Amino acid sequence: MSHHKLEARNLSYAYPDGQEALKNLSFTVTHGEAVGLIGANGAGKSTVLALLMGLLFPSEGQALLADVAITKKTLPLVRQSLGLVMQNPDDQLFMTSVYDDVAFGPRNYQLTESEVAARVAGALDLVGIPHLRDRAPYRLSVGEKRCAAIAAVLSMQPDILLMDEPTAGLDPQARRRIMNLLNSFSHTKIITSHDLDMVWTVCRRVILLKGGTVAADGPAEEILTDARLLESCGLELPLSLQNCPSGQAR
Amino acid sequence: MRKESHYIDNLRLLELLARQKSVIHQMNPLVKLLTTVIYVTVVISFERYEFSALLPLLFYPALVLAFSGTPVAPILKRVLLAQVFVIGIGIWNPFFDTYPVMFGGLSVSRGWLSFLSLILKSILAVTALFLLIATTGMERTAQALRMLKIPKIFVLQLLLTYRYITVLLEEAARMTRAYALRAPRQKGIHRSAWGSFLGQLLLRTVDRGERVHEAMLLRGFTGEYHTGAAAGAGLRDWAYLAGWGLFFILVRAYNLPVWLGTLLTGAMIK
Amino acid sequence: MHMADALISPAVGGTMLLASAGVAAYAVKKIQNEMDDKKIPLMGVMGAFVFAAQMINFSIPATGSSGHIGGGLLLAILLGPQAGFLTIAAVLLIQALFFGDGGLLAYGCNVFNLGFFTCFMAYPFIYKTMTRKGYTAGGIFTASLVAAIVGLQLGAFGVVLETLLSGRTELPFGTFVLLMQPIHLAIGIVEGLVTAAVVTYVWKVRPEILERASLQAPLGRIQLKQVLTGLLMAAVLVGGGLSWFASAYPDGLEWSMERTAGTAELEAEGGIYQALADFQEKTAFLPDYGFRVAESVTGEAEPEEAWPAVSAGTSVAGLVGGAMTLALAALTGLLVSSFKKRRESAAV
Numbered sequence: 090m091s092h093h094k095l096e097a098r099n100l101s102y103a104y105p106d107g108q109e110a111l112k113n114l115s116f117t118v119t120h121g122e123a124v125g126l127i128g129a130n131g132a133g134k135s136t137v138l139a140l141l142m143g144l145l146f147p148s149e150g151q152a153l154l155a156d157v158a159i160t161k162k163t164l165p166l167v168r169q170s171l172g173l174v175m176q177n178p179d180d181q182l183f184m185t186s187v188y189d190d191v192a193f194g195p196r197n198y199q200l201t202e203s204e205v206a207a208r209v210a211g212a213l214d215l216v217g218i219p220h221l222r223d224r225a226p227y228r229l230s231v232g233e234k235r236c237a238a239i240a241a242v243l244s245m246q247p248d249i250l251l252m253d254e255p256t257a258g259l260d261p262q263a264r265r266r267i268m269n270l271l272n273s274f275s276h277t278k279i280i281t282s283h284d285l286d287m288v289w290t291v292c293r294r295v296i297l298l299k300g301g302t303v304a305a306d307g308p309a310e311e312i313l314t315d316a317r318l319l320e321s322c323g324l325e326l327p328l329s330l331q332n333c334p335s336g337q338a339r
Numbered sequence: 340m341r342k343e344s345h346y347i348d349n350l351r352l353l354e355l356l357a358r359q360k361s362v363i364h365q366m367n368p369l370v371k372l373l374t375t376v377i378y379v380t381v382v383i384s385f386e387r388y389e390f391s392a393l394l395p396l397l398f399y400p401a402l403v404l405a406f407s408g409t410p411v412a413p414i415l416k417r418v419l420l421a422q423v424f425v426i427g428i429g430i431w432n433p434f435f436d437t438y439p440v441m442f443g444g445l446s447v448s449r450g451w452l453s454f455l456s457l458i459l460k461s462i463l464a465v466t467a468l469f470l471l472i473a474t475t476g477m478e479r480t481a482q483a484l485r486m487l488k489i490p491k492i493f494v495l496q497l498l499l500t501y502r503y504i505t506v507l508l509e510e511a512a513r514m515t516r517a518y519a520l521r522a523p524r525q526k527g528i529h530r531s532a533w534g535s536f537l538g539q540l541l542l543r544t545v546d547r548g549e550r551v552h553e554a555m556l557l558r559g560f561t562g563e564y565h566t567g568a569a570a571g572a573g574l575r576d577w578a579y580l581a582g583w584g585l586f587f588i589l590v591r592a593y594n595l596p597v598w599l600g601t602l603l604t605g606a607m608i609k
Numbered sequence: 610m611h612m613a614d615a616l617i618s619p620a621v622g623g624t625m626l627l628a629s630a631g632v633a634a635y636a637v638k639k640i641q642n643e644m645d646d647k648k649i650p651l652m653g654v655m656g657a658f659v660f661a662a663q664m665i666n667f668s669i670p671a672t673g674s675s676g677h678i679g680g681g682l683l684l685a686i687l688l689g690p691q692a693g694f695l696t697i698a699a700v701l702l703i704q705a706l707f708f709g710d711g712g713l714l715a716y717g718c719n720v721f722n723l724g725f726f727t728c729f730m731a732y733p734f735i736y737k738t739m740t741r742k743g744y745t746a747g748g749i750f751t752a753s754l755v756a757a758i759v760g761l762q763l764g765a766f767g768v769v770l771e772t773l774l775s776g777r778t779e780l781p782f783g784t785f786v787l788l789m790q791p792i793h794l795a796i797g798i799v800e801g802l803v804t805a806a807v808v809t810y811v812w813k814v815r816p817e818i819l820e821r822a823s824l825q826a827p828l829g830r831i832q833l834k835q836v837l838t839g840l841l842m843a844a845v846l847v848g849g850g851l852s853w854f855a856s857a858y859p860d861g862l863e864w865s866m867e868r869t870a871g872t873a874e875l876e877a878e879g880g881i882y883q884a885l886a887d888f889q890e891k892t893a894f895l896p897d898y899g900f901r902v903a904e905s906v907t908g909e910a911e912p913e914e915a916w917p918a919v920s921a922g923t924s925v926a927g928l929v930g931g932a933m934t935l936a937l938a939a940l941t942g943l944l945v946s947s948f949k950k951r952r953e954s955a956a957v
Contacts, residue, residue: 142557179506181554183551185477227505228351245558346660349707379712380714383777387777391928391931398941401939402945404946405944405949417709421613421710425613431779431784432779435779435781453777460615461615464712464714465709468705471706492637493633493699498653499652500653500703502653506657507661511665527667527675527676530802533667534807535810538806539810542811545651545655548650549647549651552650561646595930596930599930599933600929603929
């Protein structure tokens with residue numbers, strides 16, 4: 090049994106006002122996969138992430154990690170193996186220095202201060218920002234903030250990384266750096282994004298959502314090159330593929 | 340909008356200064372906080388007509404400025420800006436206390452003396468506070484508060500507030516700019532938009548609070564705030580505290596400038 | 610209306626610090642009992658919100674001017690009294706440290722004036738009572754307005770009392786009150802109007818936020834009594850401990866008591882106007898004033914010898930010595946920093 094197996098089983102979720110966000114949604118992600126979770130605004134991407142992380146609980150169905158249902162009881166364990174990088178780093182980096190922020194998680198798991206220091210140093214090295222350790226998060230550039238937010242999750246040493254729009258608002262070079270970083274991770278990854286070129290570069294598999302259900306689930310080569318399918322779900326072909334329908338631009 | 344940039348400038352400057360390295364910066368934050376508390380207490384313990392006796396207390400900011408490499412001008416500017424309320428209250432002294440006294444051969448109203456004393460005290464106290472934060476920074480000040488056994492809830496919330504000031508100031512500035520662009524001849528927000536303008540900022544803040552809470556939960560937060568272990572105070576730190584403490588008490592107990600002056604003028608007469 | 614360090618005496622500052630610490634300890638305990646860890650980040654960002662809110666200018670109808678809000682009442686309404694109080698305390702600490710608004714020893718005064726009166730007096734006894742039967746637009750309006758005004762009036766009166774007890778200024782009680790209360794009436798009205806507008810908006814758009822805040826355990830009478838008893842005991846304790854200080858320096862606490870009593874008489878005679886008129890008469894010709902004073906000093910200086918350091922002899926010595934001290938302090942600082950710079954450049 091792998092800790093890396095993450096499953097959504099017949100998930101449904103309705104907001105308190107009755108609006109249905111997810112309808113009977115199922116998929117399984119296994120060890121080492123890099124999955125792009127795509128869909129138009131309001132398709133339910135963020136809700137899926139929230140359900141997987143146990144921030145919300147489904148009205149029907151189950152989210153399972155390693156075949157164990159994600160419930161209030163199993164949350165502490167679940168959150169040790171799942172790391173979510175939020176869309177807005179300003180929400181995620183709430184401490185006054187990068188170091189304290191990256192150390193926040195390990196400290197909550199009662200590690201000794203020397204272990205914490207090792208974890209922080211390791212995480213900052215991994216994302217390439219050891220020089221920013223004493224800086225205030227709000228004084229960083231958007232790209233640096235994103236790196237710091239990823240480091241804050243990596244320091245918890247999760248098995249699976251969930252990322253909400255990791256390239257939003259980045260300039261081209263910063264975006265490229267984040268993409269290289271993501272490719273260098275051996276973690277199981279689930280990435281939501283509208284940046285289909287990034288998904289094309291980073292993810293082998295794509296799950297396409299439409300109106301709270303799975304519209305398609307398969308290899309990126311198939312889904313991201315299917316202009317008609319993408320259009321019916323409110324998306325477009327990745328820019329790099331728009332003039333080469335055969336999809337050989339990769 | 341001036342106020343906003345004043346806020347942001349102050350935060351940025353003091354943060355930048357606190358990141359410098361010097362003997363003073365390396366001192367234990369609790370020791371620095373305690374030194375500042377003793378200093379301010381001594382400063383404000385002087386009676387209303389004391390002026391010359393206060394002057395030796397200038398040695399403290401002068402030396403801290405010098406040893407920490409903190410630039411004088413920006414600190415002084417901010418210290419003076421902070422005097423408005425004190426001047427507003429103190430300026431009445433010369434009006435109500437017109438009893439004449441001889442001061443160095445000139446006769447002045449005693450109210451001026453107490454006014455000057457008040458302003459000097461205020462300048463010394465505010466300078467000491469700015470110097471504390473300029474050589475310590477917010478995080479290490481928060482560590483000092485933890486060492487004083489201030490409850491973790493308060494310290495964590497203090498740090499969170501501090502962290503989000505810049506974010507929210509910028510958000511408010513963007514909103515104000517957007518409003519002003521569409522209402523060019525208005526001074527401030529019109530009454531019809533009071534509720535929705537500030538209310539929207541408020542709702543976004545509440546939502547942000549929830550997202551921050553989620554971010555904390557995801558990293559194992561259970562209501563308990565774990566700070567890193569701060570380095571304890573060493574011999575040098577305590578010596579610093581004791582040294583300044585003794586000096587402050589000496590200044591409080593004896594009017595050193597009068598001694599010095601008597602010595603000098605006495606010598607001159609002879 | 611932040612109290613500054615220089616305006617208070619150590620006795621007043623210390624007492625108020627203890628009083629505020631007592632209230633804060635009670636608030637922390639209450640919040641911990643609530644066991645709602647969601648509140649901590651909310652308090653954090655709401656504190657930051659207050660900074661942002663204070664910077665926004667609201668145009669005041671029919672005056673051509675604009676004002677801003679303090680945000681204390683708004684915090685109490687949205688977070689409840691305990692969390693609201695702690696949030697104000699955090700805001701005030703940052704204002705003191707980073708902006709020179711307030712001070713270290715005056716911190717207790719400020720927390721009490723701006724936090725306690727709003728969160729534990731105006732909010733429970735006025736706002737809560739007036740909105741007890743549920744929210745209506747009119748109810749929110751009146752309750753916010755009255756609570757903001759009362760809270761700020763109490764706070765302003767706190768400033769007056771603390772200043773007078775400290776004996777650092779010459780402002781007579783009556784003048785000071787006449788100066789402070791009307792200004793804070795205006796400030797309170799703006800505060801109340803904007804608070805009402807915001808609360809009404811939130812109530813219409815997201816009523817659950819207000820409900821959540823008012824769901825917490827109400828501030829019962831017994832608890833308030835406990836708080837007040839605690840405060841009283843703290844005050845007595847501090848007062849007792851500091852009476853040594855007061856008697857060792859007779860012109861401290863006791864002096865200011867006398868002074869206040871004395872000015873009450875002055876009030877009866879015509880108060881501020883008389884005093885101002887006197888002053889004007891005396892200062893009509895400054896040279897004349899100086900001359901007259903010089904004459905009168907010789908006759909009157911003797912009985913006033915008790916005042917510190919005002920006799921001609923010591924004041925010359927004080928001036929010379931003071932100037933020397935000033936020069937020495939500046940010189941030492943300059944020497945140290947130039948020495949430091951030289952060493953640093955040598956190291957590079």
